[in-house]
Amino acid sequence: MTYCVGLLLNEGIVCLSDTRTNAGLDNISTYRKMFTFEEPGERVIVIMTAGSLSVSQTTLALLREAIDAPDATPETSIMLAPTMLQVAGIVGDALAGVREEIDHKLSASQGASASMIVAGQRKGGAMRLFLIYPEGNFIEATEDTPFLQIGEHKYGKPILDRIVRPDSSLADAQKAVLLSMDSTLRSNLSVGMPLDLCVIERDRCVITERRRIEAGDPQFRAMSEAWSNALREGFQRILL
Amino acid sequence: MTYCVGLLLNEGIVCLSDTRTNAGLDNISTYRKMFTFEEPGERVIVIMTAGSLSVSQTTLALLREAIDAPDATPETSIMLAPTMLQVAGIVGDALAGVREEIDHKLSASQGASASMIVAGQRKGGAMRLFLIYPEGNFIEATEDTPFLQIGEHKYGKPILDRIVRPDSSLADAQKAVLLSMDSTLRSNLSVGMPLDLCVIERDRCVITERRRIEAGDPQFRAMSEAWSNALREGFQRILL
Numbered sequence: 001m002t003y004c005v006g007l008l009l010n011e012g013i014v015c016l017s018d019t020r021t022n023a024g025l026d027n028i029s030t031y032r033k034m035f036t037f038e039e040p041g042e043r044v045i046v047i048m049t050a051g052s053l054s055v056s057q058t059t060l061a062l063l064r065e066a067i068d069a070p071d072a073t074p075e076t077s078i079m080l081a082p083t084m085l086q087v088a089g090i091v092g093d094a095l096a097g098v099r100e101e102i103d104h105k106l107s108a109s110q111g112a113s114a115s116m117i118v119a120g121q122r123k124g125g126a127m128r129l130f131l132i133y134p135e136g137n138f139i140e141a142t143e144d145t146p147f148l149q150i151g152e153h154k155y156g157k158p159i160l161d162r163i164v165r166p167d168s169s170l171a172d173a174q175k176a177v178l179l180s181m182d183s184t185l186r187s188n189l190s191v192g193m194p195l196d197l198c199v200i201e202r203d204r205c206v207i208t209e210r211r212r213i214e215a216g217d218p219q220f221r222a223m224s225e226a227w228s229n230a231l232r233e234g235f236q237r238i239l240l
Numbered sequence: 241m242t243y244c245v246g247l248l249l250n251e252g253i254v255c256l257s258d259t260r261t262n263a264g265l266d267n268i269s270t271y272r273k274m275f276t277f278e279e280p281g282e283r284v285i286v287i288m289t290a291g292s293l294s295v296s297q298t299t300l301a302l303l304r305e306a307i308d309a310p311d312a313t314p315e316t317s318i319m320l321a322p323t324m325l326q327v328a329g330i331v332g333d334a335l336a337g338v339r340e341e342i343d344h345k346l347s348a349s350q351g352a353s354a355s356m357i358v359a360g361q362r363k364g365g366a367m368r369l370f371l372i373y374p375e376g377n378f379i380e381a382t383e384d385t386p387f388l389q390i391g392e393h394k395y396g397k398p399i400l401d402r403i404v405r406p407d408s409s410l411a412d413a414q415k416a417v418l419l420s421m422d423s424t425l426r427s428n429l430s431v432g433m434p435l436d437l438c439v440i441e442r443d444r445c446v447i448t449e450r451r452r453i454e455a456g457d458p459q460f461r462a463m464s465e466a467w468s469n470a471l472r473e474g475f476q477r478i479l480l
Contacts, residue, residue: 154394158423162471175480183398223478230474231402238466240415240459 001190002033002050002151005180006117007173008129008141010166012208013119013200016177017048018151018185020192034196035060037067037079040206043122045078045087046198050151051114051134058098059114063091084120084128088138091118096136115150123205155187156180170199175223178213182224195220241430242273242290242391245420246357247413248369248381250406252448253359253440256417257288258391258425260432274436275300277307277319280446283362285318285327286438290391291354291374298338299354303331324360324368328378331358336376355390363445395427396420410439415463418453422464435460 004017017033031053037045047063049056066076074080078087095116102112113134121127129141131148141148146166149157156179163176174197184191193215201208213220244257257273271293277285287303289296306316314320318327335356342352353374361367369381371388381388386406389397396419403416414437424431433455441448453460 152394154392154427155398157427158395158398159471159475161427162468163475171480172475175475175478178480179475179478187394187397187401219480223480226478227474228402230477231399231471234467234470234474235399235403235412235415235419237470238415238419238463240411240418240463 001188003149003153003156003181003184003191004033004048004050004117004151005147005149005153005156005160005177006046006048006119006129006141007147007164007168007177008119008127008166009146009164009168009170009173010202011170012202013046013121013127013129014170014173014177014197015046015048015117015119016181016195016197018181018191019194019196020190021053022190028192030192030194032196034198036198036207036210037120038207039079041123042205043079043120044200044205044207045118045120046200046207047091048117048150049114050116052102052112055095055098055102055112055114056116058102059091059095059116062094062098066090066094082122083125084118084122084130087120088118088128088130088132088140091116092132092136092138095132095134099134117148117150119200121200121203121205127200127202152184152188152191155184159183170201174199178220178223179227182220182227241428243389243393243396243421243424243431244273244288244290244357244391245387245389245393245396245400245417246286246288246359246369246381247387247404247408247417248359248367248406249386249404249408249410249413250442251410252442253286253361253367253369254410254413254417254437255286255288255357255359256421256435256437258421258431259434259436260430261293262430268432270432270434272436274438276438276447276450277360278447279319281363282445283319283360284440284445284447285358285360286440286447287331288357288390289354290356292342292352295335295338295342295352295354296356298342299331299335299356302334302338306330306334323365324362324370327360328358328368328370328372328380331356332372332376332378335372335374339374357388357390359440361440361443361445367440367442392424392428392431395424399423410441414439418460418463419467422460422467
């Protein structure tokens, strides 16, 4: 499985994904699930994927092919599309097409599908954050719900529900997604290190921070331990 | 949906369930999901259910009929069975039988199923806590994993993973299941108040505490707020 989360805040966008892929519990590997597309100062797009690796890899390959194609148009290339909404549409169409094709091949066994988070901004446009369903339709993060999650989203949702507001700082937002991931890592074996974190500051149209957090990263471990201690202390202080 | 959790601790057993049942989000009602069977000082059994109401109601009705039947035997009645293991077996068989029958009726549409937690002790025996799967097979809580959950279990698992140990006190255990439920209530609409809480102290073979917690219960609300504050303060103190 997978856990990916994206936050849409006044100050910018924060994205975090894990890297564990498994075909059964005895066949675990590491695959990047976060993909970035940048034309610095003009356009920045982050795509995170959950679900069947065959579906998401093929979809990403198609999106890249369409960008590089000599006859690329604003209708086919996410680097030319005039709005983030149209970017989400192109990703959704590609995903739905691939899923349908692979589903067809797999019809004898169980189907395969994937969902994606698409985040970004183009110069002059608004920052936007979308969740693309396997069927290709999508929803968008709003003021009321400034975060979107795919994959094993439930373990890490309570902390986001309590902490993340549109006016959260980017530092707090990074802490929140990392602690949300930490809860997921602890409670579900199928989500695993290393992690990919990226931050897009508002209106800069560039990835302002990008970090791969390896297993045993001392900073992440210290934060995880501090959070465990804070939870235990908080728990002890509460009266029944 | 549902959230039920049972803890098996050195000092006793703690069970908590919500009461929300829904057939679609526009058809919500309140049903008790915790059922107790007591012969004080001799035997105490708690059953909690998640899944299709038709399956769990019919299963409970069969179990009660078998208890009251004039020809009840240790093989058919959970109040006569000589061990908790055999109690779990009787519940599992009843559940699997009902599921199969209802599945058969529903075969045209989607099937129906339920899972259950069975907890209890009989005089001279050990306290035991089982999770019964829809197919009737079951697993048991152990020293390493002293809690079992059914229904919407993921939101409330991180706090249990961090707090609950076999040597947790019954007071701490009650706090832990209530906070685990609180996280679930906040993050998932399909789980709802009121709650049913019960405590079985070791070797007393009786339900030593039983509480229904209504929506707006001031004590529960105060605890929930204190926990939110503790989380926020803990979060602020952590350095990225």
